[in-house]
Amino acid sequence: MHDKTLAELARSLDAGEFSSHELTQHLLGRIDRLDGELNSFITVTFDQALATADAADKTRAAGKAGPLTGLPLALKDIFCTRDVRTTAGSRMLDNFVSPYDATVVEKLATAGTVSLGKTNMDEFAMGSSNENSHYGPVKNPWDLAAVPGGSSGGSAAAVAAGLVPAAIGTDTGGSIRQPAAFCGITGLKPTYGRVSRYGMIAYASSLDQAGPMARTAEDCALLLSAMAGHDLRDSTCVARGVPDYTEELDTPLAGLKIGLPREYFGDGLDPQVETAVRDAIKVFESLGASVREVSLPHTHYAIPAYYVIAPAEASSNLSRFDGVRFGHRCDAPVDLIDLYKRSRAEGFGDEVKRRILIGTHTLSEGFFDAYYKKAQQVRRLIRQDFLDAFEEVDVLMGPASPTPAFDLGANKDPVSMYLQDIYTIAVNLAGIPGMSVPAGFAGRRPVGLQILGSHFTEARLLNVAHQFQQATDWHRQRPAFAEENA
Amino acid sequence: MALEHADVQRAAHLARLGLNDEDATRYVDDLGRILEMVDMLQALDTEGVAPLAHPLDVTQRLRADEVTEGDQRERFQRCAPAVENGLYLVPRVVE
Amino acid sequence: MQWETVIGLEVHVQLATRSKIFSGASTAFGAEPNTQACAVDLGLPGVLPVLNEAAVAMAVKFGLAIHAEIPEVSVFDRKNYFYPDLPKGYQTSQMYQPIVGAGVVEITLEDGTTKPIRVHHAHLEEDAGKSLHEDYHGMTGVDLNRAGTPLLEIVSEPDMRSAKEAAAYLKAIHSIVTYLGISDGNMAEGSMRCDVNVSVRPKGQKAFGTRAEIKNVNSFRFVERAIAYEVERQIELLEDDGVVIQETRLFDPDRDETRSMRTKEEANDYRYFPCPDLLPVVLDQAYIDHLRDNLPELPADKRARFESELGLSAYDASVLSATREMADYFEEVKDVCGDAKQAANWVQGELAGALNREGLAIVDSPVSARQLGELIARVIDDTINGKAAKQVFQALWNGQGAKADDIIDAQGLKQVTDTGAIEAMIDQVIADSPAQVAQYRDAEPEKRGKMIGYFVGQVMKASRGTANPQQVNQLLKQKLDAFC
Structure with missing residues (x-):
């Protein structure tokens, strides 16, 4: 059961091979047995999951099942879930039981999905390895010595380990695509504004976007169709119709124009990753696509621009965690300043503090123009690079990350950790959609192929990824960890 | 732009983050290197480039002036660390 | 030495929307603490703001009323600071691209002359909650019902030269916003609040002196008193070879003085930056034109009409046009009795006196405009004399009859002319x-x-x-x- 994709599970449920209750029970059992080692969940909602599965089974019995009814998934612990603890991976919210549901959570519940729980993540989505979680690091099911990537590391690891067929992540600078690549699954960061951010705990508001993480592009299409769409509660969520993203999956790729950004194949790219990515591109050529080199000349300014914009927004977004209305509050504050300073010093971890300090500093008087305004100007240039490239080609392809998953504890230096996101970060600055698709291995560790499109071309990206998955079986590989001996 | 100990202390105070001296020293080093990386931006000529605040060129949608939210105080204050008589409590504020 | 006072005002006007500027919670005054603070107002993790259309329309109407430029694009910024009544740790405001540009407010002085006061700009922002300092075991209580109430902050140029001018300006703003119906203007409930920037300079000097900002000046009377005190303080300082420090001071109405809000912290650094949760507000010309076409007659126009068409004195015209309620009442009395001067005398005399004695607003008057107009008509046609008219007025006030004629008959007050x-x-x-x-x-x-x-x-x-x-x-x- 746990090897199947969402689409396959839906067919099995339809055929009566097993019930949603049985499926949920089976997966909860696997979580119980395997997640002690993996640490991909922060909170597992056993009782609620079974109750939801039972309701889904009734819906199905009544002939009212939709494409996602009764299908299990997990939510990154950054989505507010009513009456369920929502921590964002932080001690600050260790005791926070959300009084309301995020829009994405509501939409997925309306679609009939069954949430098994909340997955581990880098604190407030700040990190690329899931080592910044208050709840401890997550291991990569392909190699327990390796990180799963981040910040949606728990979501990626849980799917890769067969604990759940799909999970919802968020991506601010690569936090869906990089862990998807590291864990050998398929992940999609939609266009900024495609999915509501309401109820998604904000890291960097102008960059954050939620998206699906699953085994296949088809599953991502099913999930995105349910998640996307206008939300009156989010001003930045666009009023634009949501297509059925599964409809175009089977369109042949003949004539597809693929661009390879020169800057994505330069220094620092692991040779095994490069080989896997170039082999994947050959597959596309065999499917009738043409390939040409393009340039995104401002690529190397993306990380510096990001590390001005994201921490600036974060420093402001995280001010609400002040020990007054929710979240951690220090013991016996002597005065207001003490309440603030100790609650926040105790509640936030190291990387979060680093980014708050950077953001506060760069926004402060005398620095704003040199940092924030400059970064926003560069942001425009970076977006323009992509717009120019998409005048010439339909999609861009390259590696999702310069290396495969690295060892737990290997990247101690924050700056070298930041540089890991070289291929993913510009995408968030430009607001365009991007995917990572399994494309081979470097040793035991998976390699992800990144596919990028212009704004609102999710259907095309999913089609391209799906056609690749029809021609390859990287996405069907399972880590040994997922095989239970019991 | 070199970062000094006082800059970090100032940012920490503005951000209401308690830092001891040891933390501060470590952050001076970390933040200094991050800013050094960020300073790469200064090399780029952006004369005449308009800042981009949002990735999409869309404008604010307006909400009809209707009261849609009722009283949920009891629910919202369940996650509050200190309340009394419906008020959130904080150490005495002197004006 | 002769000194000249220079004054600029920042007036915060709570807009009379039903719901808050960025959420669907009610703005009604006086509810139980925190029962009107929704998830967005509380700044719960993950919540987002969506802008209220009525707040935008009200701000634009104000701009049109003061003949201000309405920019096509305005932008919301975050003003970052920590305070218990500020749930998100930032106030959403407009720093760089406000919704209303430069305009002019005409003030009327006591001698009936007018003076234009320039408005630098007006911007939209959200109000903060309230800290209640009653003792909760040595703690302060925070009520966030007010958090997110829309405010229009109207920033004047330093064009006022006396406390009287400042008070007249505040009254002019009050009458514009109440005429427009964009605020109830209730200063006692904090619907209109004012920060005053005051400096003095030797008469004839071009450069401004160092100014002090006085916070918490929340009535017309306090504005005059706070300025009077502050001007005296600054002149005394300067004449003793002292210097005025640029600082924020608090007006204490009980002691009738301003005092420094001493803070041990360094100057604030609000780290303004564009709010990433809100998009640029773009107003098209048709929308602005529609609002302009539907503006009511404004106090300055009304005052001019009262003088030119009704022949009232400048003083009467200014008093009777001061608030929309007053003007509406007066105009109805005038229409019913047919004599503007008599109507003006009665409204400002007998009626105003009675209202004052009982501390009532004109909208709460027990004598309606129609009743008063009918009464005056009986004076004009000599049915009753002035003395009897006062008796009838008192009877109407006391609810002893619905119409003046009934009371005249019942009490036999018809004038004997035989x-x-x-x-x-x-x-x-x-x-x-x-x-x-x-x-x-x-x-x-x-x-x-x-x-x-x-x-x-x-x-x-x-x-x-x-x-x-x-x-x-x-x-x-x-x-x-x-x-x-």
Whole structure:
């Protein structure tokens, strides 16, 4: 059961091979047995999951099942879930039981999905390895010595380990695509504004976007169709119709124009990753696509621009965690300043503090123009690079990350950790959609192929990824960890 | 732009983050290197480039002036660390 | 040395929207603490703001009323600082691209002259909650009901030169916003609050002196008092070779003084940056034109019309146009009785006096504009005299009748103008007052005018106030002079 994709599970449920209750029970059992080692969940909602599965089974019995009814998934612990603890991976919210549901959570519940729980993540989505979680690091099911990537590391690891067929992540600078690549699954960061951010705990508001993480592009299409769409509660969520993203999956790729950004194949790219990515591109050529080199000349300014914009927004977004209305509050504050300073010093971890300090500093008087305004100007240039490239080609392809998953504890230096996101970060600055698709291995560790499109071309990206998955079986590989001996 | 100990202390105070001296020293080093990386931006000529605040060129949608939210105080204050008589409590504020 | 005072005002006006600027919670005043603070107002993790259309429309109307430029694009910024009444740790405001550009407010001084005061800009922002300092075990309580109430902050240029001008400006803003119906203007409930920037400079000097900002000046009276105190303080300082420090001061109405808000912290650094949760607000010309076409008559226009069309004095016109309620009441009285001057006298005299005594606003007057107008009409057509009219007014006020005519009938107040009847009463009074008649006769002629008052009083008393006083006077004089 746990090897199947969402689409396959839906067919099995339809055929009566097993019930949603049985499926949920089976997966909860696997979580119980395997997640002690993996640490991909922060909170597992056993009782609620079974109750939801039972309701889904009734819906199905009544002939009212939709494409996602009764299908299990997990939510990154950054989505507010009513009456369920929502921590964002932080001690600050260790005791926070959300009084309301995020829009994405509501939409997925309306679609009939069954949430098994909340997955581990880098604190407030700040990190690329899931080592910044208050709840401890997550291991990569392909190699327990390796990180799963981040910040949606728990979501990626849980799917890769067969604990759940799909999970919802968020991506601010690569936090869906990089862990998807590291864990050998398929992940999609939609266009900024495609999915509501309401109820998604904000890291960097102008960059954050939620998206699906699953085994296949088809599953991502099913999930995105349910998640996307206008939300009156989010001003930045666009009023634009949501297509059925599964409809175009089977369109042949003949004539597809693929661009390879020169800057994505330069220094620092692991040779095994490069080989896997170039082999994947050959597959596309065999499917009738043409390939040409393009340039995104401002690529190397993306990380510096990001590390001005994201921490600036974060420093402001995280001010609400002040020990007054929710979240951690220090013991016996002597005065207001003490309440603030100790609650926040105790509640936030190291990387979060680093980014708050950077953001506060760069926004402060005398620095704003040199940092924030400059970064926003560069942001425009970076977006323009992509717009120019998409005048010439339909999609861009390259590696999702310069290396495969690295060892737990290997990247101690924050700056070298930041540089890991070289291929993913510009995408968030430009607001365009991007995917990572399994494309081979470097040793035991998976390699992800990144596919990028212009704004609102999710259907095309999913089609391209799906056609690749029809021609390859990287996405069907399972880590040994997922095989239970019991 | 070199970062000094006082800059970090100032940012920490503005951000209401308690830092001891040891933390501060470590952050001076970390933040200094991050800013050094960020300073790469200064090399780029952006004369005449308009800042981009949002990735999409869309404008604010307006909400009809209707009261849609009722009283949920009891629910919202369940996650509050200190309340009394419906008020959130904080150490005495002197004006 | 001669000193000149320079004053600029920042007026915060709570807009009269039903719901908050960025959420669907109610803005009603006086609810139980935190029952009108929704998830967005509380800044719960993950919540997002969506802008209220009515707040935008109200801000634009204000801009149009002061002939301001309305920029096509305005942008919300975050002003970052920590305070318990500021749930998100930032206030969403407009720092760089406000919704209303430069405009002008005309103020009327006590002598009836007017002066233009320039408005630098007006911007939208959210109000903060309230800290309640009653003792909760040595703690402060925070009520966030007010958090997120829309505010229009109106920033003037430093164009005012006296406390009186500042008060007149505040009154002008008050009447514009109440005329537009964009605020209830209730200063006691904090719907309008004011920060005052004050500096002094030697008369003739071009450069401004160092200014102090006085916070918490929340009534027309306090504005005058706070400025008067502050000006005196600054002049004293300067004349003693001291210097004025640029600082924020708090007005204490109980002690009638301003004092420094000493903070041990360094100057604030608000780290303004564009709010990434809100997009640029773009207003198209058709929308602005629609709002302009539907603006009500504004106080300055109304005042001018009261003078030119109704022939009121500058003073009367200014008082009667000060608030929309006052103007509406006056105009209805005038329409019913048909005489603007009489209507003006009654509204500012008898009615204003009664309202003042009972501390009532004109909208709560027990005598409606129609009732008052009908009463005045009976004075004009000589049905009753002025004295009886006051009696009828009092009866209307006390709810002793619904219409002036009913009261006049019931109390028999119709004026007696029949000469025969009046003569009969006069003859009776003269017959009953031989001593007074003798005194009158013996008095020097120029003193008799005063002495006639006694007889008038007696006749009016005999008529229970209904005799026409002019007739009584005239007939009495004839009859008494006959004795001389």
